[in-house]
Amino acid sequence: MKTRVADHLTTVFFIISLLSAGSSEHDLFLEFCGKWRHGNKPLNLDVDVSPGCEGLSVSANESSLFVRGKITAECNRTEVISLDKYVIHPDMNFCLHWEPLLDQMMLKVGKRNLILCPPSSPAQNCCTDLSNGANMPEAEYGIAKGTVRNDPLQEKTLEGYNFTGQHTNCKKLCDQAKGLVRGFRDTEHPCAQRYEQEMKKDFKGKKVFTSGPKQKTFVTVDIPSDLKPPKTTKSKMSVTFLKNISMFPAFSLSAHETVSSKEARTLMDVVEISVENENITDLPEPVKIFFDHEYVPWNLRRKCVSWDTHRDPLEVNWSTFGCKTKRKGSRHTECQCDHLTYFTVLVQLEPKPVRHLLALTAITYVGCAASFISCVGLIVFFCRNRRRTKEQAVAIHLGLALALALLSLLFFFTGILANVGGDDVCTWVGALLHYALLSSLTWMGIEVLNTFWLIYMVFRPSPRPYVWYLIGFVLPVVPVGILAGVGDIYGMAEIESDDDGDDPYRMCWMKLNEQNALLAHCFTTMALLAILVSSGVVMLFLVFREIRTRDEWKQNRVAFLSIWGLSCLFGVTWGLTFLTIEPLSDFILFLSCFLNSFQGFFLMLRFCMMNWVRKQASRSVLGSTSSGSVKQHMLQTSEKS
Known part of the structure; x- marks a missing residue:
């Protein structure tokens, strides 16, 4: 009996020894x-x-x-x-x-x-x-x-x-x-993969790519035939694919532009391309590296960079010199480089910091306050005029003034509410601000459509005012309600300042750092804005062509203020949002901020000016015995409105 117990204990001890030996782990670093x-x-x-x-x-x-x-x-x-x-x-x-x-x-x-x-x-x-x-x-x-x-x-x-x-x-x-190092689990193999090949006289180029099961990211290298040095009969070319290299922090982009490791990161994949005992530079045909990577939002900058060892061979200095970046969507980047070293893609973690943020914020606050007061004055003015006239355009102007008043008020307080209320308040305020913006843009589009109707559809009655109100105030509720139901779209947004990165401007808006919120912003706000600006520019040209011969338009002051007012009325000034001309970026940013913040104020000036023109025209009509055609009368009515 004791022998059997001893045998069992020996067997158990042997199994435990095998298990412990099989499960022993080595130090990975x-x-x-x-x-x-x-x-x-x-x-x-x-x-x-x-x-x-x-x-x-x-x-x-x-x-x-x-x-x-x-x-x-x-x-x-x-x-x-x-x-x-x-x-x-x-x-x-x-x-x-x-x-x-x-x-x-x-x-x-x-x-x-x-x-x-x-x-x-x-x-x-x-x-x-x-x-x-x-x-x-x-x-x-x-x-x-x-x-x-x-x-x-x-x-x-x-x-x-x-x-x-x-x-x-x-x-x-x-x-x-595998599965243990820095969150790889079962999806990526952490070891480097190397491909080597002798380049002989008849070398015609080569395509090399990463291999292995369950690859979340993928890299393809297209080696040109010019890579082989002409003086050597044969050379050994090697391509090494490295994964998740923490030794490659993002230190600098170039001698003039620096990015700290907190602001940028490299992709998981790093590729080393080298030729044995050769320093390859200035290739006539570049090496092409295709990175299939994780999702990168469109508003984050991507740069193809190479490891620059000229300034300091001991430190990692990423440089854009000799590399061109071609973005192939949110998950694909192509790099074309004319030399050999380590290559990767540097991604800025946050959107580019805004320069002169304090001055832009001050302009926005003053403009929103002036626009809100002006819109309130316009609302009172239009409400009184609705009783005196049956012109349908007055009801449309009133809807635009209401939407702009709400937008200006919310934008004025969004920064205060974000700092006081936090994420819980910002979820609702961000949705309401998005609704006010969509409503304002919709009403500007209605202004464009109504002006077109008055000029080119003279003998057809335009839709009733309640139809415009349903479109302008009810229709924007649909996308905002759907996005609010999806969740994690609205919340606190931070705008980094180039002057003081530790104190960003906080506001209630859409979480544009999230993929769903970014797509929602593109398909709602940016799409509607593109339609509005394009149609507004066309309508502005058509109106100018119709009324440029009038006597009152021959006065430069009246013509300038009218075109200015129509530009604000049709939302043309919002087109500056799409301009990113680098030498004039600061000027365009300030101009866009000024025009759009004071939009309500400029509309008030426009209607005041047109009211004065109408009074002057009425006096001249009383002393005249001639009468115009129906179309001319409608054109005058359109401009008066």
């Missing part, structure tokens, strides 16, 4: 951090890393920080680097990050990330499971508060730390990383 206590002498970084797996040593003295060891698969670097341009603070924090799966090593010194070994595809064996070995003795200058993955090793200041590793099959390590 090493992160060693500490505080370098140095003197006042010039500081240097002494790097000496080479292939192997004998171990790693990180030490420091009064003037130098040493990183030495044989742990890499291919990287071989021996160099003494001056840190004076990187480091100025005493007792400086640093972190050494080693990732065997990609054979890459990065040293973070202060706020700088220095690439000691660039990423590459894994070799046969990876040096991993680096464990802390025999430490060096205490010293006045050295490394204090050493930690491995935030686990403290020693509070005292030591000369340095030693780490020993062991060889591990890279394929096993890669399979282990």
